Amino acid sequence: MFEYVRSWYQRKFSDPHSVTLLLLLVAAFAILYFFGNLLMPALVAVVVAYLLDWPVARLQRLGLSRLLATVVVMALFCSLVIGSLFGIGPVLWQQTSNLVQEAPTMLEQGKHYLLHLPIDYPTLISPEQVRSVVSSVESKAVELGQTLVSFSLTSLKDMAAWLIYLILVPLLIFFMLKDKAQLVQSMSSLLPKQRRLIHQVWIEMNQQIMNYIRGKVFEIVIVGGVSFVVFTIFDLRYAALLGVLVGFSVLIPFIGAALVTIPVAAVALFQFGLGSEFWSVLVAYGIIQALDGNVLVPLLFSEAVDLNPVFIIVAVLFFGGLWGFWGVFFAIPLASLVRALINAWSSSADEPHQSMPKALVEEMNND
Template sequence: MNSQTQGPPGTMNLRNQVLIWIGFFVFLILALWIFRGILLPFVVGAALAYLLNPLVTQLQKWRFNRGWATAVVLLCVIAIISGIFVMIVPMVATQIVGLVQRLPGYAVDLEAMVRKWAPELNQWLGPERAAQVERTVSDMLGQVVGFAGVVTSEILASGMTLISVIGFAIFTPVVAFYLLLDWDSMVRGLHDLLPRKQRPEILGILRDIDSSMAGVIRGQGGVLVIDAVFYAGALSLVGLNYGLAVGLIAGLLSFIPYVGFGVGFALSMGIATVQFWPNWWMVALVFAIFMGWQFVEGNVLYPKLVGGSININPVWLMFALLAFGALFGFVGLLLAVPLAAIGGVLVRYGIRKYKGSSLYLGSTHGGQGGNPSA
């Protein structure tokens, strides 16, 4: 048999591997599309189980059985989430509603300030450039107002009903509990189902996927939470109107490269300018909060918590968010980053296999360096 297509024993040829993974992704996307209306508690429950499994495993090492360890960890998490919900969510919701309602007013105030500064702008930039700056600011503010209206309508249109909220709150911990309870047996079952000859190769891919997923869910999730807490706390401490809401928005959007920072920075600077001017040092303080934390995040938090485990191009990540969000709604947004991470692992694996194949190396390097024919 030709070694160019078969390769050494224990490895799959490139064509079969590509077909298998393409088929897997087609099946996965089709399943997501069919069941997209009921997936939310299962997706969140699975992510919660994946996130909490190391804690459950640690409790097992301390002589807890799997059932008790799962129950203890989940009850602690539910208690923490419930406490946060009771103490913070009503205040955050009030601020977000107020922010959305006040945004058009902030836009009008900023536009008025720009007109007030028109003589100085004419003197600094010249009449033509000053007029161009004024038009640009006016257009941007109009877009902000329009965006706020769209966001409000989308939230109202896609908001969860009381029944769906109750269902989500009940089913999500149940899904997480049973996944955590059977986690080890599911992993062993998956291991036993793998083809024996290709098992080492597939396990290597799965380890890379696990590392990437850990970077997404645990590492990126940790950065997201820390960002949200810092921005919300810092902006509230300086007395920025709706600082808690703006900070949480900036932090929670930070999983999209540059979007969380950009949205939070634009909102904060606009509000600070209207609220604090002519106390320019307060505006500068808000500016320093974002710039300083961006430096800390990029040089301390991200390398420590995430490192190079995700290794996703920001353009590919934004495309995945837009595409999956358009196809599957909110569930698609939740799945976009993990699936992009998995896709990145598989693409890198495919590139490695391609570079080791006879198609790339040429017929004289067929298979793994053996003769072109057997």
């Protein structure tokens, strides 16, 4: 066993390029793990800069300078964010407040349905089982209320930090877009000369991350907008709030759709009862999720996502546990990064490009 491990180590890490890639990976992981909270504004700015780099590049192709293209895109982006904040924000706040006020009534109605299940189906469900479920739901509701109160108090305390972020993040985004070439060159100059595998992984991941962020934003907007329109057609209460929840649920692959089903079903049940309208809302919601998973996701992420669902779920659980929201958001790119690292270490020192796609080999050779 020891000989096998030693031979594997010598085979994979005898190349200085492999050692450099490993050290860079360990350093990046340590920085994100220990200083991620401090670097959060910069990380958010990197994500948005990846999103906005595409329109900036398109404007450059039309003849605009990098500076002018950056100014135009940043102006449009800030206008869109401010318009959405003042246009949709008050509606979402009002619907959230109304939903919180009606939550106890909705819980009581749900409790009423559960308590009548043993009467309607005495051979399938016992009163003890129903009482156990009701007790568990009530305890979870109390915990959720305490969490929301604690979160609101923490948010008030961190209001100054949020105000600072509102100033720092746009500035960071602007300079990241304007000085992209200089920043990349500066980062490259800090790396050692033995960086062939780093270059290989960077080429493979750079375009994937850009496509993923852009595709995920489009998916949120499309799924959330379609859900809002469908809920409005059915005259479902809190249509805007539920549409936003459904839109953001796509950030968590597979799991998000299941979680957001609970508030959609609860609101529909509270409003319509167990009538045909309730089932119509659930069927329409199921169709939206089916079209998202089978049509929209393959269309948007055909080049960015090529992973088995098992690996995606494991990545969501693992990276979400490490870095919370951003770990979940980047679960698929991080899983792709792991695959790229395995491909890089699998390539031998004598044949460095044998496991790389042809396009990547040509780009590296051109560089």
